[in-house]
Amino acid sequence: MRRRRFLRGALGAAGAAAAASAAGGCGNLHSSDPDVLTFMFRGSTEERDVFAKAVELFTKKTGHRVDLISTSADQYATKLQTAILGNSTPDVFYLEPPRTMAYVTNGVLADISEYVDATDLPVDDVWPGGMNLYRFDGEQIGKGPLYAMPKDVGPFSFGYNKTLFEKLGVEPPDPDVPLSWEEFLDRCKDLTRERDGKPVSWGTSVNIGAELHSYAWSNGADWVDPTARTVTVDTPEFAEALQYVVDLREKHEVTPSINETEGLDGYQRWLRGQIGFFPVAPWDLTLYRTLDFEFDLCPYPAGKSGESATNIGSLGIGVSSKSRRPDRAAQLAMFLSCDPDAQDIIVGQGQTIPNTRTRAKEWVKDTSIEPQNKQEYVDIVEDYGRFVPNARTYTPEWLDTFFTNIQPVVEGRADVGEYLSSTQATMQSFLDEGYDQLRIDQEANS
Amino acid sequence: MSAASTSPPTTVERPANVGARAGTGADRRATRRPGRGRLTRPERFWGRIFIAPPVLGFALFALAPLLFSCYAAFTNWNGLSSPVFAGLTNFRTMAADPQFWQSLWNTVVMMIGIPIGLAISLALAIALNRRMPGRAAFRVIYYLPGVSSVAAISILWQWALNGDFGLVNELLGMVGIDGPNWLVEKQWVKPALILMGVWKGLGFSTLLYLAALQSVPRNLLEAAMLDGAGAWRRFRHVTAPMLSPVTFFLVVTGIIGGAQMFAEVNIMTPTGGPEFGSATIVWYIWQQGFQNLQLGYATAMSLVLGALIFLVTAIQFYLNSRNVFTVE
Numbered sequence: 001m002r003r004r005r006f007l008r009g010a011l012g013a014a015g016a017a018a019a020a021s022a023a024g025g026c027g028n029l030h031s032s033d034p035d036v037l038t039f040m041f042r043g044s045t046e047e048r049d050v051f052a053k054a055v056e057l058f059t060k061k062t063g064h065r066v067d068l069i070s071t072s073a074d075q076y077a078t079k080l081q082t083a084i085l086g087n088s089t090p091d092v093f094y095l096e097p098p099r100t101m102a103y104v105t106n107g108v109l110a111d112i113s114e115y116v117d118a119t120d121l122p123v124d125d126v127w128p129g130g131m132n133l134y135r136f137d138g139e140q141i142g143k144g145p146l147y148a149m150p151k152d153v154g155p156f157s158f159g160y161n162k163t164l165f166e167k168l169g170v171e172p173p174d175p176d177v178p179l180s181w182e183e184f185l186d187r188c189k190d191l192t193r194e195r196d197g198k199p200v201s202w203g204t205s206v207n208i209g210a211e212l213h214s215y216a217w218s219n220g221a222d223w224v225d226p227t228a229r230t231v232t233v234d235t236p237e238f239a240e241a242l243q244y245v246v247d248l249r250e251k252h253e254v255t256p257s258i259n260e261t262e263g264l265d266g267y268q269r270w271l272r273g274q275i276g277f278f279p280v281a282p283w284d285l286t287l288y289r290t291l292d293f294e295f296d297l298c299p300y301p302a303g304k305s306g307e308s309a310t311n312i313g314s315l316g317i318g319v320s321s322k323s324r325r326p327d328r329a330a331q332l333a334m335f336l337s338c339d340p341d342a343q344d345i346i347v348g349q350g351q352t353i354p355n356t357r358t359r360a361k362e363w364v365k366d367t368s369i370e371p372q373n374k375q376e377y378v379d380i381v382e383d384y385g386r387f388v389p390n391a392r393t394y395t396p397e398w399l400d401t402f403f404t405n406i407q408p409v410v411e412g413r414a415d416v417g418e419y420l421s422s423t424q425a426t427m428q429s430f431l432d433e434g435y436d437q438l439r440i441d442q443e444a445n446s
Numbered sequence: 447m448s449a450a451s452t453s454p455p456t457t458v459e460r461p462a463n464v465g466a467r468a469g470t471g472a473d474r475r476a477t478r479r480p481g482r483g484r485l486t487r488p489e490r491f492w493g494r495i496f497i498a499p500p501v502l503g504f505a506l507f508a509l510a511p512l513l514f515s516c517y518a519a520f521t522n523w524n525g526l527s528s529p530v531f532a533g534l535t536n537f538r539t540m541a542a543d544p545q546f547w548q549s550l551w552n553t554v555v556m557m558i559g560i561p562i563g564l565a566i567s568l569a570l571a572i573a574l575n576r577r578m579p580g581r582a583a584f585r586v587i588y589y590l591p592g593v594s595s596v597a598a599i600s601i602l603w604q605w606a607l608n609g610d611f612g613l614v615n616e617l618l619g620m621v622g623i624d625g626p627n628w629l630v631e632k633q634w635v636k637p638a639l640i641l642m643g644v645w646k647g648l649g650f651s652t653l654l655y656l657a658a659l660q661s662v663p664r665n666l667l668e669a670a671m672l673d674g675a676g677a678w679r680r681f682r683h684v685t686a687p688m689l690s691p692v693t694f695f696l697v698v699t700g701i702i703g704g705a706q707m708f709a710e711v712n713i714m715t716p717t718g719g720p721e722f723g724s725a726t727i728v729w730y731i732w733q734q735g736f737q738n739l740q741l742g743y744a745t746a747m748s749l750v751l752g753a754l755i756f757l758v759t760a761i762q763f764y765l766n767s768r769n770v771f772t773v774e
């Protein structure tokens with residue numbers, strides 16, 4: 001009898017534990033209460049705290065409860081993909097632009113156009129470029145219904161160490177007029193100094209994955225044609241741009257060498273005040289403001305086209321097509337994107353530039369906020385910035401493959417022209433496969 | 447050995463004069479039926495209940511996914527919508543995919559660390575098997591990497607392998623060797639990962655070898671010594687054969703584990719290393735499945751990998767069965 005009771009008890013406990021763990025597992029990404037939204041997002045600890053505060057404000061203003069699911073940046077894509085696979089997509093989630101076409105085609109994202117049209121929030125004041133990045137008509141990005149609100153737009157601006165320029169007596173760049181490549185190289189040479197035979201400062205440090213866009217675009221080259229169907233990296237303009245970047249290190253030695261960047265990479269050397277020119281993106285401002293040197297923004301140097309160019313990053317806030325409260329979910333997405341009080345919280349921490357034009361104009365004029373030339377950010381977003389090309393294609397693999405085998409070129413061990421010619425074919429086949437996949441998925445979901 | 451221990455208590459306790467007379471209902475329930483084992487019905491019931499969770503767990507989390515993956519491997523599936531049957535397309539793509547072959551090759555090359563690790567572990571185990579001061583402390587130190595997080599170890603080694611300030615190059619510098627940029631140069635990234643893998647697995651292998659060494663019967667070694675066998679011959683003909691089951695176990699688990707190498711590659715070389723030099727097959731499967739939304743293709747590669755592991759393990763078992771060593 002005692003044994004039977006024990007067995008029953010043990011079985012009951014095991015069952016309860018299994019049920020609890022199963023319920024707990026479900027509750028992670030999909031709330032059992034249909035009135036409670038789930039919001040999945042990513043970022044640094046500071047960024048997560050900022051958005052948690054903004055969500056708290058949303059709950060206070062609307063009375064709608066929100067469960068937060070946050071991850072580190074490197075785990076986010078895998079975790080979201082797993083949630084979608086497990087049919088427990090969060091109601092609201094960060095959307096990486098290269099995923100927009102696939103998520104729309106496969107019915108993961110809800111069309112939020114009707115909610116955006118009906119809201120009282122200042123959605124019309126949000127950067128149009130940022131909004132267009134999340135429109136998709138089934139063929140092309142930038143047209144059709146809206147599937148996400150931009151959480152931010154991230155102008156990838158160039159900047160310089162004012163203190164180092166002053167210390168070395170080098171003329172600082174004009175805040176509005178871009179340097180030509182020749183002028184830029186001369187400044188870099190002036191900034192590259194040695195002490196006791198060891199380099200102590202460099203003109204710049206190029207992160208090829210993040211910055212090649214700027215050099216290629218400003219030289220009149222592009223990754224793909226305007227329809228995003230043909231890879232165009234095998235043009236003389238593109239080759240010239242890549243060669244210029246390679247020569248900065250291999251020929252002119254105005255950037256840290258491979259060995260030197262392995263010890264302390266360009267970013268760390270910039271933080272130590274050893275680099276003259278370096279990218280200054282908004283998400284780095286919080287840290288940069290704590291540095292013991294002054295910095296400011298300037299346009300990227302201009303190649304053959306005579307015009308500066310750079311890329312704009314962005315993250316969207318999308319709504320699941322399976323959300324049981326799509327109205328509330330869309331409301332949360334819009335709130336985080338453009339509610340003035342939410343923007344106060346988000347921009348106040350210096351993680352992003354204001355998401356609305358009106359507020360951005362006030363922000364630019366505020367001289368108490370570093371850097372002084374914040375107008376450069378606005379110019380990039382409104383005028384000359386471009387979105388990274390894989391945001392306009394179905395899969396990002398074609399662009400990734402460009403950087404997979406580029407190391408010998410960057411180190412000067414492989415010929416730029418030959419590399420571009422051979423890699424163009426590979427990239428094109430991946431791009432074509434992406435469009436084939438789009439057709440297959442469209443048929444499967446039609 | 448008593449009869450009671452080999453028969454169920456109910457049959458032993460039955461009075462001898464009962465004979466063929468039908469017992470009570472309780473007796474009948476308790477009586478063993480031919481072919482139904484030695485358990486009573488309630489015991490069988492509760493037994494089944496208790497083995498149900500692992501069986502269900504296996505069916506739910508291993509068998510069902512395996513069966514599904516056998517289907518998914520033949521589909522075009524992006525993980526966002528339903529799979530679409532695509533025949534052998536994924537396998538044809540695989541055969542022509544240079545990155546698949548390179549990642550497979552990288553994985554095989556990195557298994558060179560298995561024999562190296564075993565040799566070092568055995569040497570360490572022999573050293574630790576001797577009576578020497580601080581023996582317990584050494585055992586703990588060698589085993590520590592085995593219980594540490596792979597992520598933490600990977601980050602630690604990323605620093606240790608740093609080209610300029612890394613510990614490895616500092617040590618090489620002491621003997622006049624100018625160390626390479628381990629994780630940046632294509633020809634050095636695999637040796638770097640092998641080095642880390644050997645270090646990480648050393649404690650576990652050493653511990654098993656140590657246990658095996660301590661279980662070698664002393665009388666066999668003494669008999670060999672009386673027969674005039676020197677230290678090497680005693681090791682070669684007595685100790686080494688006695689260690690062969692452990693070696694077999696370590697080789698099998700090492701190959702299975704090596705074929706699944708992922709976390710350290712993803713942390714130390716997040717883009718697959720210079721010119722895809724450190725991308726392992728599992729890393730490539732993950733990249734295709736979760737980064738490029740090609741879960742059908744990723745599943746097909748997983749199946750091929752599973753089949754390869756099965757094949758290699760089966761060959762190992764076959765070879766091992768021909769070299770069985772037992773002590774009567």
